Amino acid sequence: MPTPHLIPIPSPAAATGPAHDFDFLMGPWHIRNTRLVRRLAGCNDWEVFDATGSARALPGGIGNCDDFTPLAWNAGFVGMSLRVFSPATQRWSIYWLDNATGGLDATGCLRPPVVGGFADGVGRFEGEELFEGRTVRVRFEWTGMHTPTPRWQQAFSDDGGAHWEVNWVMDFTRPLRAPA
Template identity: 40%
Template sequence: MSENDFNFLHGRWRVANRKVADIVGRGTEWVEFETRAEARPLLGGAAIIDSVFANDWEGMTLRQYDPAADVWRIWWASTRAPGHLDPPLEGRFTDGHGVFLGDDEVGGHAVKVRFDWTPGDEPVWEQRFSYDGGETWEPNWIMRFTRA
């Protein structure tokens, strides 16, 4: 675990997205679309910022490593919620797999949020929500990255 954990993400990407169409309503219909992304290191490698570009929205992620706590924190913001920065998720990589957890509110309901990162030449990010305190997890967004 180090400030180099997200180095695999540096650069430009084509991103295949598979997402639940209505996350707020806990829908079951999935939609697929492509985005592009670009990630770069900041603060001497202890942080990474990326931008995600879709046809009708733009998002950004800030990830920052805290060496004292030995964790990464991840924040998300997008043009779909102007002026809003989501609460951070916190976690680490273990045995080549990153798990990051946090609390948020979706559609007026408290949820636990989980990000899973599988690094590599074609990284995969998955988002899951839990409405029962982490007993069960519902996947709702998967992103597969390919170098642009």
């Protein structure tokens, strides 16, 4: 019986450049969520819940996607992020989709993404979103990408970016493996 040929797989450490900025996120995750109950309403009440997620690369280096499944919060809710890298601009566009809204606007097109990149150890992505009938600025920030516990947070601004309200924080850890 012939021996199988091994296909060399590049080490994540060998991948460089902005097209690989999200390589840290690939694979399965346990996600601790801390979410503001009401946004842009002066609310100080937070809910905490756990979720699972898993990120994977898209073919040809065009980006990546992940899934998000809460364990007990908002029964039946599932979501996903679609991240697309532009070689021309060296920037990422991030789209959010879920089974509550579909991530689509009234015309059936994807809602506008947040756009940005990584600099000085922080990933920052901004855009506009329709929230309760008005347009607000939205910002995603990634920190701790090169630690075992990366963090994502979302903030809204209803004054053009002069002030930001953080309304959702996700702390990521790798799931524990069951003993063999």
